[in-house]
Amino acid sequence: MPWSEQAWQAAAPIYQNILQHPFITELMNGSLDKDCFRFYIAQDALYLGAFSRALALIAARAGDTDTSLQFIRFAEGAIVVEQALHASFFRELAIETAGAPAPAGHHYTNYLLAQAALAPIGNAMAAVLPCFWIYKQVGDYIYQQQQKGSNPYQSWIDTYAGEEFGLLVQKAIAHCDAMAAQATAEQQAQMTGCFVQASRFEWMFWDSAYRQEQWPV
Numbered sequence: 001m002p003w004s005e006q007a008w009q010a011a012a013p014i015y016q017n018i019l020q021h022p023f024i025t026e027l028m029n030g031s032l033d034k035d036c037f038r039f040y041i042a043q044d045a046l047y048l049g050a051f052s053r054a055l056a057l058i059a060a061r062a063g064d065t066d067t068s069l070q071f072i073r074f075a076e077g078a079i080v081v082e083q084a085l086h087a088s089f090f091r092e093l094a095i096e097t098a099g100a101p102a103p104a105g106h107h108y109t110n111y112l113l114a115q116a117a118l119a120p121i122g123n124a125m126a127a128v129l130p131c132f133w134i135y136k137q138v139g140d141y142i143y144q145q146q147q148k149g150s151n152p153y154q155s156w157i158d159t160y161a162g163e164e165f166g167l168l169v170q171k172a173i174a175h176c177d178a179m180a181a182q183a184t185a186e187q188q189a190q191m192t193g194c195f196v197q198a199s200r201f202e203w204m205f206w207d208s209a210y211r212q213e214q215w216p217v
């Protein structure tokens, strides 16, 4: 069984929790509070900025030029998405600035940056994988389950359900599987741990937006 299948199974309970989260169910039926979505988009702009830096760090640390080039492209993709967010959703939702990161986003981005900078490269790759893979699965799920009719969040939904995005995700999975194939059982277990941890942060990121999470003090 490829590493990615084991990792997905390990994170499956978290993924099920994500699908049942009210942020997702309400996004899907269009009833999500506009302020929660605004909060999410602003936090996501901050997230994408940090995420692209994490990908660029992995590119710099990769052992071969093919992997390096792929992660440079991933990093570019994240910047392009971030700029598109600014251009469309920020204007549409009248968001002036992204503001400061909330606790969950802060925790998630700093985890990714620390893994990308300091951890073994396989761990770093496994830590960024849920960002791709969970969004693909959630995007497809929403797209399939959605009732037809107008949904104010349709353009967001369409971003992650497309075939082009699916190919990108396959590449990210393949790079992790190639790393894992050369790793010891212990290193593979560490990679799985990173994948599960980042999946947890994906749930927390949505939950944070749903609660419009603030710093306690």
Ligand SMILES: Cc1ncc(C[n+]2csc(CCO)c2C)c(N)n1
Pocket: 044, 047, 048, 051, 074, 077, 078, 081, 130, 131, 132, 133, 135, 202, 205
């Ligand atoms: C919290 C959070 N997690 C994942 C994504 C999805 N995502 C962001 S960049 C990228 C790859 C390159 O475009 C993907 C799939 C998101 N937007 N926000």
